[in-house]
Each structure stands twice: as structure tokens, then as C-alpha cells.
Amino acid sequence: MNRQIITMKNTTRIIGLLYLMIIMSACERNLKQVDGLQDIPFPKGDRAILPHLTSNDGKLYLSWVDSLTGSSTRLLYSSLQDGRWLEPKVLTTGENWFVNWADYPMIAAHDGHILSHYLQQTATGKMAYGIQYNVSTANGKQNGTYQPLNNDHTDTEHGFVSMIPYRDSSFLVAWLDGRNMEGADHGHGGHHGGTMSVRAAEVTASGDVIDEQILDASACTCCQTTASMTSNGPVVLYRDCTEDNIRDIVIVRKVGDVWTKPIPIYADNWFIQGCPVNGPKSAAVDNTLAVAWFTAADDNPRVQLIFSNNGGEKFNAPILISNKEVLGRVDVSLIDSTQAVVSWMQSKGQETFLYAMKVNVNGKKGPIRQIAALSSSRKTGFPQMEIFDGQLYFAWMSVHDNGTLLKTAAMAITDF
Structure with a gap:
């Protein structure tokens, strides 16, 4: 009798536990459904750093850097198919690369070609590196070896590249060029006897660099550039630097065959004597241009978004995205000509x-979606966001006690 009672009690407990597990499992499923974010497994993400997302030619691409044994480093990329990343393709492997949390290699895809770049140290013991680029086909065949994009041969800083598909099968490339800072102090403060310029050029499918132009003779020394293609032509945006250390976001547009003079997209009037390492991001659909950026003018750190409906010729009033402990590191994608999605990093207490x-x-702003918990350290880098096939894709670095992990995820646009 006692044994029967004990058995019944145990059975009741087991049923109760199973019921509880079913309820908890259902709750977890509901949470995932409500959240809408779907993890995309990324093999060997513990060795990967500096992710970059881009899409074109009906494909979504992810590029990243692997640090191998010793000083050897390699650049790889993969494309998404049926919700998973395909086997990675190695673009190049080398030594003495300049690997930096804010100045990351990237690729651009256009008409069956892949343009890629990385940064190569040109002198030891100081901030001196150049841009190495190459054009390959989408199946991995390269047009020769990597070669310098900047042709000045100075031991100065060159980087913060942006690259977009241009005309026919060519690419437009813009970068920060420090050739005029040779012999100057590269402390990322003011001008210190030299200025950082912004240059742009066209790279053909065969790898030739043509039509190189100076867009600005004086810019902020270490904020990312960004470029987009509007119906009126390409635009390049970056953080400027006046003689008085006003570092606002400016735009240059190519009208016909001529680049316009730089003009601010909005006068934040941010006075800061050192580079904030926090560049803008832009996106274009037809002649709608959206730009997201970080500023801390008036000691009020904030992320802002601004629209133009004429390809950047004029801009609407800026829209405040957040001013609550923001760190910046923004990205932006356009859903269509009237809607954008902005991403940014923000602290909340110790998180x-x-x-x-x-x-x-x-x-009009939708609800804020929490994509991931991050570290505020430099190891996190700059999270990436890209719209592709009705989904928003994210890539970021997760920092933990044993190192870092590259993570990717997707969320339906309709969940925003």
C-alpha cells in the first residue's frame, strides 16, 4: 500500500514537472516569436572579427577577418543561401596587416565581381598603413594580386574606406588619405601641421583605378566614410574638421562629372579637439537619401537621422533617435523611399x-527593438545591419571572458 502511494506521488510529481516544462517551453517559443529575432549560426565565429554586411546582385554577403597563428591574417567572405551561410571563400592571406576595431576591411559586389580591401602596415612603430585592393569574380577568380589603392608611397594613414557599385561593372571608392600629414603628429587631435584629406576614385572590373579626385582637403582623421548611389549620382559623407575643430557631418555629391563642395547635412557645431571615431552611415533608394550619425555637441550625446528627397541636395530637419547614454556606432538601411531603419549602441546602467x-x-518612430546585449569595449567594433529580401540582417561581435564571437541574426521588416 505505502509503495503504491509513493509511486502515485512520484507519478504526480513527474506529470507536474512535465507540465511545467511544457508551459516553460511554450513561453520560450512565445518570447522568440514576440522578439522576432532569429539567430543564424556562424561556424568558427570564435576566430572571426570585423564583420561587414552588404547586398547586391540578389545576394547578401558577409565579410570578416581571421587572425591566424603568428602575424598571419586573412580576409574571407560568405553569402547567405536558404537561411544559412555558405562555405567561406578566402580572398587573401598575409602578414603585417593593420587590424583595427574601427577601420575594417570590406567587400562590394557588382555585376558578378567582388571588390575587396584590407590595410597593410607600411612602417613599424607608428600609425602608417596603406589600402590594398583587388577585384575578383564571384566564383573566386582574382584579377592579379592585391595592389595599393593610394599611390603616394608615404608612411602615413590611409583607410576608412567606403565602396559601392557604380556604373556598368565598376565601383566607386572613397577613403581618408593622410599623405599631407607626413612628418606631422598623428595623435588624432587637431591638424598638427598636416591635414587628412578625403579622396574618391573609380575602380573598374579589371582592377584599374581611374578618375581619382580630392573631395576635401581637411577632414576628421579617423571617422568612417560612407557612400550611397542616388538617382542623381553618387554621394560621399564623412565627418569634417574645420580649422576651429568643428566636426560635423558633410556631404559631397557628384553632379555630372564634377564633385560639389562639402556642405554640412546639419549644423551641429560640435567642437571637439580629438577625433571621436564615430562616422556616419547612409542609404539611398531612388532619390531618397537617409543619413544616421552621432554627435555630442553641447555636451549632449545623441544619435540623429536625416532625410533628403532630392539625392542630398537639401535635407529635412533632423530626427532625434536617442539621447540616452548613446555610444553611436550607427547604421541605417532604407526599406523604401519613405521608411528607414536605424541601429545604434546605447548603454543602460552597467549594460x-x-x-x-x-x-x-x-x-514617426516605431518601437525600439533590442537586438543584442553588447560590450561597450572596442572589441565589439561597429555592428552591421543590412536589408535583404524582406529581412533585416545584423552582424556583431559578442565579447565574453574567453574572447569574442561573431554573431549574425535576422528579423522580418514587418516586426518593426
């Missing part, structure tokens, strides 16, 4: 998160 939010041209 830091990657957030994203949908915003339309009239300033």
Missing part, C-alpha cells in the same frame, strides 16, 4: 545594447 528602430520621413 550596453544594440538597438534598432523604424522611422519614416515625417519623423
Whole structure:
């Protein structure tokens, strides 16, 4: 009798535990459904750093850097198929690369070709590196070896590249060029006897660099550049630097065959004597241009978004995205000509998160979506976001006690 009672009690407990597990499992599923973010497994993510997302030619691409044994480093990329990353393709492997948390290698795809770049140290013991680039086919065949994009042969800084598909099968490339800073102090402060310029050129499918132009003779020394293609032509945006150390975001546009003079997209009037290492991001659909950026003018750190409906010739009033302990490191993608999604990093107490939010041209904002918990350290780098096939894709570095892990995830645009 006692044994029967004990057995019944045990059975009741087991049923109760099973029921509880079913309820908890259902709750977890509901949480995932509500959150909408779907993890995309990334093999060997513990060795990968500096992710970059881009899409074109009906494909989504992810590029990254692997640090191998010793001083050897390699650049790889993969494309997404049926919700998973395909076997990576190695673009190049080398030594003495300049590997930096904010100045990351990237690729651009256009008409069956892949343009890629990395940074190569040119002198030891100081900030001196150049841009190495190459054009390959989408199946991995390279047009020769990597070669310098900048042709000045000075032991100065060259980097913060942006690259987009241009005309026919060519690419437009813009970069920061420090050739005029040779012999000057590269402390990322003021001008110190030399200025950082912004240059742009066209790279053909065969790898030739043509039509190189100086877009600006004086810019901020270490903020990312960004470029987009509008119906009126290409635009390049970056953080400027005046003689008075006002570092606002400016735009140059190519009208016909001529680049316009730099003009601010909005006068933040941010006075800062050192580079904040926090560049803008832009996106274009037809003649709608959206630009997201970070500023701390008036001691008020904030992330802002601005729209233009004429390819960057004029801009609407800026839209405040957040001014609550923001770190910046923004990205932006356009859903269509009236809606954008902005991502940014923001702290909350002792924690830091990657957030994203949908915003339309009239300033109407959707709910803030928490994408991931992050570290505020440099190891996190600059999270990436890209719209592709009705989904928003994210890539970021997760920092933990044993190192870092590259993670990717997707979320339906309709969940915003």
C-alpha cells in the first residue's frame, strides 16, 4: 500500500514537472516569436572579427577577418543561401596587416565581381598603413594580386574606406588619405601641421583605378566614410574638421562629372579637439537619401537621422533617435523611399545594447527593438545591419571572458 502511494506521488510529481516544462517551453517559443529575432549560426565565429554586411546582385554577403597563428591574417567572405551561410571563400592571406576595431576591411559586389580591401602596415612603430585592393569574380577568380589603392608611397594613414557599385561593372571608392600629414603628429587631435584629406576614385572590373579626385582637403582623421548611389549620382559623407575643430557631418555629391563642395547635412557645431571615431552611415533608394550619425555637441550625446528627397541636395530637419547614454556606432538601411531603419549602441546602467528602430520621413518612430546585449569595449567594433529580401540582417561581435564571437541574426521588416 505505502509503495503504491509513493509511486502515485512520484507519478504526480513527474506529470507536474512535465507540465511545467511544457508551459516553460511554450513561453520560450512565445518570447522568440514576440522578439522576432532569429539567430543564424556562424561556424568558427570564435576566430572571426570585423564583420561587414552588404547586398547586391540578389545576394547578401558577409565579410570578416581571421587572425591566424603568428602575424598571419586573412580576409574571407560568405553569402547567405536558404537561411544559412555558405562555405567561406578566402580572398587573401598575409602578414603585417593593420587590424583595427574601427577601420575594417570590406567587400562590394557588382555585376558578378567582388571588390575587396584590407590595410597593410607600411612602417613599424607608428600609425602608417596603406589600402590594398583587388577585384575578383564571384566564383573566386582574382584579377592579379592585391595592389595599393593610394599611390603616394608615404608612411602615413590611409583607410576608412567606403565602396559601392557604380556604373556598368565598376565601383566607386572613397577613403581618408593622410599623405599631407607626413612628418606631422598623428595623435588624432587637431591638424598638427598636416591635414587628412578625403579622396574618391573609380575602380573598374579589371582592377584599374581611374578618375581619382580630392573631395576635401581637411577632414576628421579617423571617422568612417560612407557612400550611397542616388538617382542623381553618387554621394560621399564623412565627418569634417574645420580649422576651429568643428566636426560635423558633410556631404559631397557628384553632379555630372564634377564633385560639389562639402556642405554640412546639419549644423551641429560640435567642437571637439580629438577625433571621436564615430562616422556616419547612409542609404539611398531612388532619390531618397537617409543619413544616421552621432554627435555630442553641447555636451549632449545623441544619435540623429536625416532625410533628403532630392539625392542630398537639401535635407529635412533632423530626427532625434536617442539621447540616452548613446555610444553611436550607427547604421541605417532604407526599406523604401519613405521608411528607414536605424541601429545604434546605447548603454543602460552597467549594460550596453544594440538597438534598432523604424522611422519614416515625417519623423514617426516605431518601437525600439533590442537586438543584442553588447560590450561597450572596442572589441565589439561597429555592428552591421543590412536589408535583404524582406529581412533585416545584423552582424556583431559578442565579447565574453574567453574572447569574442561573431554573431549574425535576422528579423522580418514587418516586426518593426
